[in-house]
Amino acid sequence: MGGIAASAAAFLPGCKPQLAGVLTSSDTHPADYPTVQAVEYMGKLLAERTGGRLGIKVYAGGQLGSETDTLEITSFGGLDLNRINLAPLNSIEPATLPFALPFVFDSVAHMRRVVDSELGDEVLASLEPHGLVGLVFYDSGARHFYNTKRPIVTPADMVGLKLRVPASDLYVAMVNALGANAVPIPFGEVYQALAQGVIDGAENNWPSFVSARHYEVAPYFSLTAHLLTPEALVISKETWDQLSPDDRALVRLAARDSVPFMRRLWDARVEEARATIIASEVLVNSVDTDPFAALMRPVWDEFITTPQQAALVERILEMGSGR
Ligand code: GTR
Numbered sequence: 001m002g003g004i005a006a007s008a009a010a011f012l013p014g015c016k017p018q019l020a021g022v023l024t025s026s027d028t029h030p031a032d033y034p035t036v037q038a039v040e041y042m043g044k045l046l047a048e049r050t051g052g053r054l055g056i057k058v059y060a061g062g063q064l065g066s067e068t069d070t071l072e073i074t075s076f077g078g079l080d081l082n083r084i085n086l087a088p089l090n091s092i093e094p095a096t097l098p099f100a101l102p103f104v105f106d107s108v109a110h111m112r113r114v115v116d117s118e119l120g121d122e123v124l125a126s127l128e129p130h131g132l133v134g135l136v137f138y139d140s141g142a143r144h145f146y147n148t149k150r151p152i153v154t155p156a157d158m159v160g161l162k163l164r165v166p167a168s169d170l171y172v173a174m175v176n177a178l179g180a181n182a183v184p185i186p187f188g189e190v191y192q193a194l195a196q197g198v199i200d201g202a203e204n205n206w207p208s209f210v211s212a213r214h215y216e217v218a219p220y221f222s223l224t225a226h227l228l229t230p231e232a233l234v235i236s237k238e239t240w241d242q243l244s245p246d247d248r249a250l251v252r253l254a255a256r257d258s259v260p261f262m263r264r265l266w267d268a269r270v271e272e273a274r275a276t277i278i279a280s281e282v283l284v285n286s287v288d289t290d291p292f293a294a295l296m297r298p299v300w301d302e303f304i305t306t307p308q309q310a311a312l313v314e315r316i317l318e319m320g321s322g323r
Contacts, residue, residue: 039258
């Protein structure tokens with residue numbers, strides 16, 4: 001861990017130290033998941049462009065711990081890179097909340113337009129005081145509710161369900177406002193919690209529903225599309241500060257170049273996961289999302305409290321298709 005910090009700096013006498021090494025990176029998803037593949041691709045680009053002086057080793061499958069834990073380690077420099085959901089960032093930086101509001105994006109195209117604009121750069125830059133340098137946003141598609149009990153067609157169907165959420169007050173408020181009971185637990189523990197009946201359901205995108213095998217234990221998948229929040233790739237400020245300006249530029253460029261690669265993989269993965277579910281015994285139902293969105297107004301009001309956040313929300317909505 002802390003690859004760059006740990007590796008010996010190769011430098012010529014009298015020259016600025018040239019840091020060399022393999023950057024460590026964490027991801028909660030398995031090795032073949034698009035986010036993992038994208039960071040590996042970024043590492044390949046970095047290695048090519050530095051003659052092997054810099055590279056990336058991804059620790060996949062949550063082997064280094066939950067996103068909340070690894071994020072903390074990253075902010076102290078124990079890990080170089082981390083690919084995470086915005087949920088754990090919501091708790092440390094208010095500027096990340098607008099991207100995580102339920103129903104704030106009307107489509108994947110809207111979300112991509114926003115993160116590709118200067119708004120995306122502003123939110124990434126907001127992480128610096130927390131020991132993190134935001135590099136890029138990746139896709140995460142739409143999140144839908146799934147559970148072991150019944151199809152969710154209207155918010156009334158959610159009443160009383162114990163639904164897992166990631167560690168984020170916003171997610172807790174969202175699920176509780178819909179009438180269910182939010183249970184924050186790490187992603188890696190959801191399968192077992194579902195299988196043992198500790199929770200009744202959870203919410204996630206098609207690819208995670210399949211790759212984490214939640215579909216084997218939660219047979220009702222309801223297309224609520226309540227969140228279109230992007231993922232984030234961050235690098236520790238500790239690591240960043242040890243890189244030369246040229247290497248920082250190379251890291252930023254390789255990260256940016258991994259985004260179109262990731263989006264191609266992502267779009268294919270969504271289709272593949274959808275096909276797996278349609279062919280399975282899972283009951284998928286469509287949902288009129290308006291009554292769900294209507295219940296989110298107090299949640300927006302509770303979490304969007306500063307003029308800076310309100311301005312971000314307004315700019316996000318202006319870039320939508322105005323549904
Ligand atoms: C996934 C996301 C992960 C993780 C997970 C969760 O969609 O890619 O980073 O946060 O959801 O629900 O915890």
